[in-house]
Structure formats: C-alpha cells, structure tokens
Amino acid sequence: MRWRRSSGQSQRRRFGCLPILALVVVAIVLALAILLRPQPLPQAQSLPANHLRTEVVQLRPVAAFASIANPQARSIALFEEAGRVIQHPRCMNCHPRTDRPTQTDAMRPHMPWVTRGTDDAGAQTLRCATCHHDANFAASGVPGNPKWRLAPIEMAWQGKTLGQICRQILDPPRAHMNREQLLHHMTEDELVGWAWHPGGQRTPAPGTQAEFGALIKAWLDTGGKCPA
C-alpha cells in the first residue's frame, strides 16, 4: 500500500519486528495450550458383557434319576450326567491325546508350545511351573494349583466318546486307579476340584464337585455301566 507524504513522496508501509514476534509468541502459546490441555488418560475398557459372562450350569442331582426303574439304564444315565463334567473343557484340556495340552473353552493348542515331559508336569527345561503356580494368579490370568500337570497319556480323553472314556476309567491299567481310588479322585482331588474354581473368566465345570462326586458314586453303586 502506498500513500503520499505531505512532502509528496511515496513510501512503503513498514511493520516493526515486535508485532511479528508477538504473533509468533501468541501462536506458540496457543499451540502449547492446545497440546498440553488437561486430558483424561485412556481408560481400560471392559469387554462386552456377552464376552464376560461365565454361566453357572447346574448338574441334575442323583435323586432326579430315581424314577429310572432299570438299574442298568439308571447307571448309564447317571454317568451321562457326570459326563457333562468329564467332557467339559476344564477337564478335557488336561486330558489330551498328544503330548501337548489345550486351553480355553475352544480347546485350542496351548500357548506357549509346551510338552508333557516324562512326569506330565512339563519338559525338563520348560516346566508347567515356569508359569503355573499353587493358585490362580489374577494379575497375569494364569491358572494354578499345587498339582498342576497333565493326565498321563493313558488317561487321554480328547477324541473319545463318553462310552470309551467310561470303559477307560474303569480299566485300572489305563486309569491308574481302582474304583475306590477313582471315586476319591473325582470327589476329593484338589486338581479335579480346580475345574469348579478356574479363576478369571473361565467357565467352571457344571454343578459342584460334591454333586459330581455324588453322581459318580451313584453310578458305581449301580454297577458302573457305560454308554455304548
């Protein structure tokens, strides 16, 4: 822009440094104010409710089978009800037919890649106890129990029908226990009992260990008959 002095000479309008510096300072202050304004920290978000739900599933009590007059049919019905526990992922995951356990309700291969080793408690150099300890650990979500290990390979259940599992657990060479020991294992064993207290968001086995034990006892008392 030009204008004329009274003397008649034209002259370019001049801007001093101070206004420019002031503009720069204002811009910097504004930018910092925007960038450093108080903001809420990111919050951990909960999973949708349908991913968190752990359903409590009941077992039918022994009395519910009293109406079955045929003892053999009643025995089979009792075992089939107990089979809802036996074939639950909480039990099946540690009864694999290979040297590697599975995990989750989907029974996917265990991560990390681990093997049973000679004592079913892991390889010499990667023991189950590398991660699993005496109790479920909420901070890491890793489950635990003092007896944490796989069932021996002779007790593999995965890939078998309930009838095949039934005949297997009644066969001492494969079950590693007689009927009395079997009843104690199902009713009292703390590692079996973990299935009802798996921690985290894991789905517990149906019913309770006491109800399951009562079904197993009633099944054995009725002759321990097996489904086909």
Next chain:
Amino acid sequence: MRFSLSINGRIHHVDEDGQTPLLWVLRDTLKLTGTKYGCGVAQCGACTVHVDGQPMRSCSLALEAVSSAQIVTIEAVDGAETKAIQDAWVARDVPQCGFCQSGQVMSAVALLRAIPAPTDDDIDIAMSGNICRCATYNRIRAAIHDAAGRLGSGQS
C-alpha cells in the same frame, strides 16, 4: 505387607501387596530394569528370571510365593554357561531390537545348565516360551549350539 527377598545374592526388603507380580517389584521397586515387561500374561518370556535355579516368568509369580526363594536376574546371572552364552550372543550378533534378549539369555543359560549339549529339539522345547518379534530364532539356536560347543571344549 513387608517381604524380604533374596535377589542376586542380596536381601531386599520391600513393602508391597503379596499378590504383586515379582516383575513389578524388580522393575518398579528395586529398579532392576534388565528384566523386561513384554506381555504380562506369561506368553512371551521377556520377564524370565531364575527362581531357585529354575527359569520362571516373573510376571506370573506372586511376591508372596518367592519370599524364601533365591532369585537371580539378568543383572547378576553368571557362571560358565552365562559367559559362553554372552560370548556366543556377541559373536553371532544375536539381538535385533533386543527387547526380548534378557529373557532369551536367562532361558538359554538354564537350558545349558540342564542339558550341556542340547539338540535342536531340546532348544526348541526349552526356548519355545520365549518369543522374539524380530524372529532371531535361527541366530538364537546357532548361538546356543556355539555356547554348548565352547563349554564342551572347555573354552569358557
């Protein structure tokens, strides 16, 4: 609650909740930051330490469970196997980003102490719980073989 921990040959007194993961105590309380936080759910092995000589994931280990144990971290692990592993790691230039390496080294040292001349299968089994996002697995395996060779020939 107050706990006394034996870590790297020294007794440390810490006042933390008993359910605090050992990893947090090592890193945040005692500033032993060589042990790394990778996943926090015992899936990657970056937090591996030795507890009574056994490799364990410190993210999945409650403070109250190790109050009477001998804990060794990457800062103090030593011995012939450690020297052999360190030398082999340097010679093979094993690390890429390096984040997982303290855990890899702790597992590799424990492997050589248990199996002085490991096969590929032994290495795969022992190291399968240690994840490397840079996929340096071939160099790790080669370096463990190198270290075993040095130990066997008495060079370390």
